[in-house]
Each structure stands twice: as C-alpha cells, then as structure tokens.
Amino acid sequence: MPNLCIVGLQWGDEGKGKIVDYYAEKFDGVVRYNGGSNAGHTIVIGTKTYVFHLLPSGCLQRKKLYIGPGVAVDPQTLSEEVKMLKKQGFDPKVLVDGRCTVVTPLEKEMDSLIEGLRGKNAIGTTKRGIGPSYAMRALRLTPRAGDLERGTFDFSSALSFYRRLMDNIPSLDGWTKQAREALRGIVGDVGERIMEANEDGESVLFEGAQGVLLDLIHGTYPYVTGTHTLASYVPASLGIPTRSLGEVMGVAKAYTTRVGEGPFPTEIHGPLEKEIREKGKEYGATTGRPRRVGWLDLVALRYAVKINGVSELALTKLDILTRVKEMKACTAYKMNGKTTSEFSEALPVLGSVVPVYEELPDFYGEELSSKRLSRRVEKFLEFLEDRLKVRVTLVSMGEERTATHIRAS
Numbered sequence: 001m002p003n004l005c006i007v008g009l010q011w012g013d014e015g016k017g018k019i020v021d022y023y024a025e026k027f028d029g030v031v032r033y034n035g036g037s038n039a040g041h042t043i044v045i046g047t048k049t050y051v052f053h054l055l056p057s058g059c060l061q062r063k064k065l066y067i068g069p070g071v072a073v074d075p076q077t078l079s080e081e082v083k084m085l086k087k088q089g090f091d092p093k094v095l096v097d098g099r100c101t102v103v104t105p106l107e108k109e110m111d112s113l114i115e116g117l118r119g120k121n122a123i124g125t126t127k128r129g130i131g132p133s134y135a136m137r138a139l140r141l142t143p144r145a146g147d148l149e150r151g152t153f154d155f156s157s158a159l160s161f162y163r164r165l166m167d168n169i170p171s172l173d174g175w176t177k178q179a180r181e182a183l184r185g186i187v188g189d190v191g192e193r194i195m196e197a198n199e200d201g202e203s204v205l206f207e208g209a210q211g212v213l214l215d216l217i218h219g220t221y222p223y224v225t226g227t228h229t230l231a232s233y234v235p236a237s238l239g240i241p242t243r244s245l246g247e248v249m250g251v252a253k254a255y256t257t258r259v260g261e262g263p264f265p266t267e268i269h270g271p272l273e274k275e276i277r278e279k280g281k282e283y284g285a286t287t288g289r290p291r292r293v294g295w296l297d298l299v300a301l302r303y304a305v306k307i308n309g310v311s312e313l314a315l316t317k318l319d320i321l322t323r324v325k326e327m328k329a330c331t332a333y334k335m336n337g338k339t340t341s342e343f344s345e346a347l348p349v350l351g352s353v354v355p356v357y358e359e360l361p362d363f364y365g366e367e368l369s370s371k372r373l374s375r376r377v378e379k380f381l382e383f384l385e386d387r388l389k390v391r392v393t394l395v396s397m398g399e400e401r402t403a404t405h406i407r408a409s
C-alpha cells in the first residue's frame, strides 16, 4: 500500500486528529512533518479525550511514531506526552529526527515578548515558541535534537549571544539536563527510516499540523505560523523522494474557524456564532482561546485543494450543521469593484473583500447516521464536490471513531 498524506485545508482545527487516528490503523507508522506543540490534535475514544501537541495522532493505534526534521520539538512536551501515554497503558515507540529544531525556554520567552511588543498588531500566536525557534534556526543559533542529545551544542556561547540580543532571558541550567533526558536514545534519521520501511513494504501516514491558510508562504501572511503546512513540505522536510508522498487527503470542516488574529472574510458575529462555538466545542486545544467562527469559504477551500493537489476530501463536523437552518457558503469575493473566485488574487487584500454567498442545501434537524447518508446530506456534499472539483470520501459526524461514514471514491 502506498503512503498517504493528511493535510488541513483551512486555518487548522479541521479535525485532523480524528481522521489521522481513523486511518492510522491501516499504516505501519505515522509521521509528524511540520509545526510543533502549537498544534492541538484531539482524539476521543469512548469516554476518554486525548489531546496531543507533538506526538503523531497515530499513537493511540500503537503505530510506529516518527517526528520528522521539519518539526520544532519541545523536549518537555515530548516527555510529558510519552509519560501520559505510558500511564494509560500504551508503550509509544518514537523516533525523533536528529535534525529537528529544538524549542528552548528562550524561544518561548521571545514569543511572548514579541507578541507583547506588537501590541494591537499581535499575531495571536500560541506562545509555544514556534516562530522564534524557526527564526533562530535560520540564524543558526539553536540546537537540533541530535546536537542536544549528544551534548555537543555550546549553550554558554549561545546564551551570551542571546544576552546581547535580549535582557531578562531565562536560565537554561535545569532545562538542558531534562531536555537531553527526554531525547536520550530516541534520536535518529526519520527520512532514512521511512525509505527503509517503504522498501520493506511498510507504508506510513504523513500527518500535517495547522492548515494551508497558516502556511508561512502561501497563507495569510503575516497572520500565519512559522513553518510550512502544505503537503509538498513532506518530501522537502523529510528528505525523501517526491513520489513517496502518495495520495493527499485534505481535511476540511463543514464550516470555518480561525484562532488568533488575521483576515477571515466569512466570519459570523452574533447568536449563531455562539451557538456554533458551543455545539462544536470551538475552543483552542492548545490555548483554550475561543475560536472565531464563520461560514464555509469555498474560494479559500478551492485554493487549498488546488495547491495541495488534494485527491480526496474528508469533511468533518457535519453534526454541528444539523442545528443550522439557513446555510450558506461563500463562492466569490467582491474586491476593488470586481468579483473574483480566485483566492490568490484576493489574498493581498483579503481583509477588505466582501464575500458573495450562495445558499447551501441544508440538513436542519437531521438525525445523522454513519451507516447511511440521507438524500439531503448527499445533496450538500454534491454541491461542495461540484465547486471544489474533488470527491468527498469521508464524512465525520461526531468525535467518536465510529461516527464516521466512508463514501465510495
């Protein structure tokens, strides 16, 4: 079986955790390839809710877990998540790539300081040090996981360098010891291991964090994360051939959310916003912040499908929309006296576009069943498929693994 990549198509929080957990069963390993503990992947099994920030969401399916070199690793989060899983009777086998960027207390402090200095222009980061650690990586001032594990990184000269950059930096004395402990014996070459696994007939699932619209280059800059979120980052970051990527499955929520600042053309204000937020439990899994809520934006989603080469779509949280009577979706933007349905054209002025809505086939009051989809739900899906030019192959209608319907492709 070929590998598969699962990628978020909006501003994150599309429900990738559940979809990755669902598909992980069929694969030998699951690979995180981007972001860091800014992510919050929620998985519900029975009465238990798990939230992972760093470990791949395949951990509950007892799969091999890989953290690729494009990930920013916070050793503290890593050891906490491993400990938590062990307590619950799991025995996670993690391989962290030696070339991963390490997040130290310095970058977390920088993240908070920079956000504070930005004042009303703050990005609304998760303050997990992600942006600063990639920046420090580009400045070649931060250790990689392998440097830290081997103890070959010269923290004292880095600290004196930082000190010249910043006042009030935290001490790293206790941290270094604990961080090395967290990485002891689990650092290696993830790309090499994946190529070997594929040679041996094993297949892996590449798990994206965040969403396309938060990509550092292709997203809503500067309101983006510090890394790349596109499926094409998988081979580039892991150092594996492009053909190893396999098919790309996109995950989109049946409405839109965004946490943090930045343009959001289809944002809803008022009672419906609150209703969707409560029903959909739309609070950040990492920061607890209320997520902004909006209608489905098919202009943005078509762009995401296109630039990722998405070949099938998983649509999540349909159950939340059974509460919405008059549904609509944005199918174009008005801008500078013209109308466009090309997201890339609108991107530079996204904050001032006016969304053009079309009525969406609704399924108000429907009792959704994972066994069979009703005619009304099918109509809704067909509308989306027509606009997005991609087949919806999975429909999620609840947090549980079982609340999932597979549609023929």
Ligand code: IMP
Pocket: 011, 012, 013, 038, 039, 040, 123, 124, 125, 126, 127, 128, 129, 130, 131, 209, 210, 214, 223, 224, 225, 226, 259, 260, 261
């Ligand atoms: P950072 O990644 O912490 O630097 O935050 C930059 C922007 O990305 C902020 O708007 C965050 O709210 C957003 N962000 C980062 N990670 C996630 C995620 O996993 N889900 C949703 N939004 C995220």
Ligand code: MG
Pocket: 012, 013, 014, 039, 040, 041, 042, 285
């Ligand atoms: Mg999340």
